Amino acid sequence: MCYIAEGIKIVNEAIDFHPELVEQVLFTSNTEIKPGKNPLLNTELVDQKVIDKISSLKTPQSCLAVLKIKVKEKFHFENSEDIVLFLDSIRDPGNMGTIIRLADWFGVSKIVCSHDSVDCYNPKVVQASMGSILRTEVYYEDLTMALERIKPEKISVFGATLEGENIYKTEPVFPAIIIMGNESEGISDKIRPLLTKEICIPNYSSKQEKTESLNVSTATSIILSEFRRIQNYSK
């Protein structure tokens, strides 16, 4: 199984760091690409029209790569992991891609998604991840079963809810699983009883009417940032 990654940046990254995943590269004469670097790669100089036809972008770029999907076994917690992100029914491709980029930034290399989350190889997800899809392992699993399976390892399970403990007063425990829920429903009723601790980001609006929630990718960024800050700079 394959997916398409578009644009010079991700294509060059795939060629340089993940040549084993590159099935084919298509590029036009306008592309600053390095297809000569690895003579084993299947690269092809094509007309822009060919790329335009394949591309799912509004403004197709001058190159794209067909990349192999690494088939992911079941997720296992390894000793090297200190944070693993679980996504419970994230539906929006932009959010999924942004969260993959965030995870990569904050040194979280495994993301476990519920089966009803958006496909991480959706072109919009790949685009929003800005290349981070290449560096992140994304699993699709029944989250309840994944949590049951790793129960003996006694890993703390944090989940973002609107009623949780103020994150600025919460002491993170590592290793940690952090669960983020659906864009409008939050963490599902099946998963919520499995949390060790519910956390929330306080609302500082003084207005009579308030915004009810944060976008899930911005909430994820604040939580990952807090965990890393306390891990590295607290005490």
Place this chain on the structure above:
Amino acid sequence: MCYIAEGIKIVNEAIDFHPELVEQVLFTSNTEIKPGKNPLLNTELVDQKVIDKISSLKTPQSCLAVLKIKVKEKFHFENSEDIVLFLDSIRDPGNMGTIIRLADWFGVSKIVCSHDSVDCYNPKVVQASMGSILRTEVYYEDLTMALERIKPEKISVFGATLEGENIYKTEPVFPAIIIMGNESEGISDKIRPLLTKEICIPNYSSKQEKTESLNVSTATSIILSEFRRIQNYSK
């Protein structure tokens, strides 16, 4: 001048909290709306086809409101403000809307945008702001001139750059202006010399190849969160 806000949530909020801005409400018989609540409002029961024709959404909802644009004077720093957000050339409507929602959440009521930033009344911005556009004052100004004008007030000007001081080691000073820059270029060369302090969010990836930056709305969320955390919970 007017703009269109779509969906039951923002329309109800406009009716309840900002009736003076409501020019017209269109709704279908399927809408759980409260048009009778304020008899002075210009509300009209229409066929879904009418809304489909006006809507800019892929999946039009059952109601929309035509809302007046409040004309904004030049931005002035008031004593009640402790954080004002400056946006230097934010181009993506999704980012702009998400940042407006974030500002609302973190009690930042004024946002000053450079003239080349995306229009905050763009339908995608309004949608992504999830109603926060109603509660936030957005100004469009030359940022250099705005910064010059408020110079006598000695307000600290923080800006997010890739080379700035680690935000987890930075002591915020209030009142503060926080400047976020363009999606790919960052803060412009004109503005950068006007910063009091450059700040950055550290990268925790241990991988050989790294993601180069965070999305601007997730970076904004981390910075606003850090400022509010230190203001409220530090010491």
